[in-house]
Amino acid sequence: MDHRKARETKAQAIDYARELTAQLVRPSEVTGGEPALAIGLAPQPDGSYVLAVRYRLGLPSVRSIARKLVAEVGQDVDVRRTGRIRTLADDPSKVRPRPPVVTARALGETGRTRPLRPGISIAHVDVTAGTLGAFVHKDGVVHALSNYHVLSGSPRARVGDVIVQPGPADGGQAPRDRVGTLAARVDLEAERDATVDCAIALLDDQEVDPRYPVGRITTTAVALGGEEVAKIGRTTSVTRGRVTAIELDDVVVGYGEELGEIRFDNQIEVESTGSGPFSRGGDSGALVYREDGVALGLLFAGSESGGDNGTGLTYINPIDAVLDALGVTLV
Incomplete structure (x- = not known):
């Protein structure tokens, strides 16, 4: 599918997923009335897109929705199991210094x-x-x-x-x-x-x-999918990855007892291209950039599992949305 058609399919899929949620999902498996199932666009090597569907492990009803969604859409679907997605400050459940x-x-x-x-x-x-x-x-x-x-x-x-x-x-x-x-x-x-x-x-x-590590970063771009990216973070230092999904809606992220779970729309997904994870707790806040030194997003959350090497998936806010929301520009 081209970008326009993929967006149309995504909108229809979200509506269908919400209908199924109302019919099939137990209240204990949803947050604010929405399923723990994110839908976006997954880039393909030829420049086209398929539907990106992400769901948590351990939620049978949500897994059932994912299967029905795939059957409805057909072959143009990239389905991944993520486990729970949480913020990536160092142990966000605690606020005191650690050993x-x-x-x-x-x-x-x-x-x-x-x-x-x-x-x-x-x-x-x-x-x-x-x-x-x-x-x-x-x-x-x-x-x-x-x-x-x-x-x-x-x-x-x-x-x-x-x-x-x-x-x-x-x-x-x-x-x-x-x-x-x-x-x-x-x-x-x-x-x-x-x-x-x-x-x-x-x-x-x-x-x-x-x-x-790539020099100064002063420009930004919208992620189109498939980009080779890197980041430098407090915990895992310099790591490299690839953008595996864009425009993900209903990404449910855990924020601990005070805020609970919050749903994010229009997010970017990155998987590691190395042997280890792209990010871990403590890497929250890192800038994610293309290898030519153009900023794509701000890292904020990650999943327990998923990705080609099984070390989890990383989620980032589009950098232009971040800068616009704060009214700032890169130095």
């Missing part, structure tokens, strides 16, 4: 780093640890970009709260390791649809090192 062994297992930058640069450990003073994804300009001033659940962490957080580098899970403390304050965020609410998980921190020191 040193957690830091020791990380391959990325978990120590105190000055000047600040992309890929290092950072977090709100009451969060564990995530990744500094990029530097952005807002009103001519340099800010650090990461996820809501990294730089804010909770609806209780307020603008002006302290941000530390490294994150508390890696030994960061205030005031010793303060690097700035929470400046803005896009709020997330329980049982409300979302498109981005992002926040920025106003930096105390405006002298930063904005370089990535």
